[in-house]
Every structure is written in C-alpha cells, then in structure tokens.
Amino acid sequence: MSLARSRRRRITALAALTVLGLFASACGGNGDGGTSETRSVNGLSYDLSPEQSGRIHSPKVDSIAALVPQAIRDRGTLVVTGTAGSTPPLGFYATDDRTVVGSEVDFGILIGDILGLKVERRNGDFAQNFVKIDSGEADLMVSNATVTEERKEKYDFATYRLDxxxxxxxxxxxxxxxxxxxxxxxxxxxxxxxxxxxxxxxxxxxxxxxxxxxxxxxxxxxxxxxxxxxxxxxxxxxxxxxxxxxxxxxxxxxxxxxxxxGAGDALQAEIAAMTRKDNGLIGAVQQAIQYAIDHGTYKQVLDRWGLSGESVSQSRINPPGLPKKKKG
Structure with a gap:
C-alpha cells in the first residue's frame, strides 16, 4: 500500500471516529461514551472495532445453498464488493483504519452465512463496484445500490432495504x-x-x-x-x-x-444486492435475504446500525426501479 493511500485511509478512519464521537455527545449518550472501540448513543452501542464481535451470523441453509451456481459452490467463497469510506452506518473504516465495517458489510456476510460460503470482501468507490461485477472480479455488490430500470438491463437485484x-x-x-x-x-x-x-x-x-x-x-x-x-x-x-x-x-x-x-415521486425505491445479469446467483441471494427476514437476523442487523426505519417485509427480485433517463 502506498504511503499516500495509508495516510488517506487513516484520515478517513479518524473522520469516522470523530463523527461517531460527536454523535454520542449530540444525542446524549449513556454518559461514558463507550470505549475507544465503541460509542454508545441512546442505548445503542456502535462497534468500531475491526473484529466486530457483535456481528450477526446465521447457520447455513442447505436448501438455499443448493441454489448457488456450482462454480461458486466449488470455490467455497462469495466475493462481495462494496464502497469503503467515512459514511457510518453504511460503510466506514474501523479503528485499524483498513477494515471496512457497517451495515452493508454485515448484510453481505449474513448472505454468505446462509449460503454456506466464506465472504471475501472487495472495496472500491461506487463506480468501481460496478466494474468489479462487470469483470467478474466480484460475485455480488452490497453497497446501498438502488434498483433502476437502466441498471436492470445489465444486472439482477434482490432487495433488502427501502431507499x-x-x-x-x-x-x-x-x-x-x-x-x-x-x-x-x-x-x-x-x-x-x-x-x-x-x-x-x-x-x-x-x-x-x-x-x-x-x-x-x-x-x-x-x-x-x-x-x-x-x-x-x-x-x-x-x-x-x-x-x-x-x-x-x-x-x-x-x-x-x-x-x-430515491425515485422521487415515481415510486418507493429500494436498495438491493446486485449480481451480473443472468449469472444464476440472484435467486439464491434473494432467498437468503428472505430467510434472514423471516428468522429475525435481518432485523438484528438493522437494529445494530439504527436502520429499522428502512426495513422491508419481502425481498424482491428486479422490482420496478427508478425510471430511465429521458433522452434528447
């Protein structure tokens, strides 16, 4: 890693810590503000550590795991890409200034658990995530991506949050x-x-x-x-x-x-996990998300990051998305 990149990551990590610390002060936390790797806000403790010992996990569900394409099952890993940055609670650097944590990381790992696959995380800016899916470097993007009609031409989606x-x-x-x-x-x-x-x-x-x-x-x-x-x-x-x-x-x-x-007045937009079009993975991902919804682990992830207001009761494959841009 270059010195410039290391310094940039450290600055970003410190910015995230500052945000979390200020949040505790602004919202009247529990008085102690938590430890150096946690911040407590109105009874909710945000874990800033790279270890993430409180992360929500699920056992493998064989019937859903069997839906995963054979090549990925044989490999035993699910490569998930997402955005790295200072945007708590979605994705931000932990106290080691290199591990990305947050709700989107947790959702990717939870999907992997249910599919019986070890998650390998890739990081990039928002546009780079699409390139990683296009090239096949990553199997799945979990990074606050909205379903749009234009994106549906190239990608498949399984929803997991309101947008x-x-x-x-x-x-x-x-x-x-x-x-x-x-x-x-x-x-x-x-x-x-x-x-x-x-x-x-x-x-x-x-x-x-x-x-x-x-x-x-x-x-x-x-x-x-x-x-x-x-x-x-x-x-x-x-x-x-x-x-x-x-x-x-x-x-x-x-x-x-x-x-x-996210769609303006057109409809209620939704955030979704995203795969390359017709690669055979989206059905397994959708069922994994629905299993998490039905069995409570989905709610635990939302609650862990203060996102209960954006919950969905059903994961949908390729629902109506943000309308295409008008040409001309």
Missing part, C-alpha cells in the same frame, strides 16, 4: 425546501453515477424548461469531501443516502431539510 435519500444543508443555511424549484440556482453535492444524481438531473431539466436558474451539481471523491464542503459553505447542500445524512447531521449541527424516496 430514502436526504438533503443535508449547513446548520446556518437560511433557505428552506418546498419542492424541486427550491433547488434552482443552488450548488448541490452529489455522488456521480447514483440515483440521487439522476433525480437531480431530471429536476434540473424540469426547472430549466420552466425558465428557472440552473442547479449546479458538485462532485467530489469521498463523502468526507462533501462534508468538508458543507461545513465550509462551499456547497448549499448535499443529497445522499438518508441513513448517513441523518447520522452526520446529528453529529455536526447540520440540518436535513427534506427526505424523498
């Missing part, structure tokens, strides 16, 4: 959100290639058609870069996953102006 996104603004922001027109003329941070970006681009086109000022989209490399831009008022807001926005705003004094379904 809600949030508009986070600096604590001293003096504007309010009423509807998409409120974003006209604003500079908003968003991650490239996400459904959040697609939604904002569509709204920008609608605003422009009505003669409103253009919305400027700002792109950075990491969530921590967006948060720095927010704190320095270099952007008016940041649209990202609701779990991390709620988490971050509680630690910093920022505000969440509004939340939406």
């Amino acid at each position: 809600n996104i949030a508009l986070e603004v600096p604590g001293n922001a003096n504007w309010t959100y009423q509807d998409r027109k409120s974003l006209a003329g604003k500079k908003i941070g968003v991650t490239a290639g996400t459904n959040q970006e697609q939604l904002l681009v569509a709204w920008n086109d609608q605003n422009a058609a009505e003669g409103l000022p253009k919305l400027e989209l700002a792109y950075y490399q990491q969530a921590s870069d967006y948060y720095l831009a927010l704190s320095s008022n270099r952007i008016d807001g940041y649209v990202g996953p609701n779990p991390s926005a709620q988490y971050h705003s509680a630690t910093t004094g920022n505000k969440v102006l509004t939340t939406w379904s």
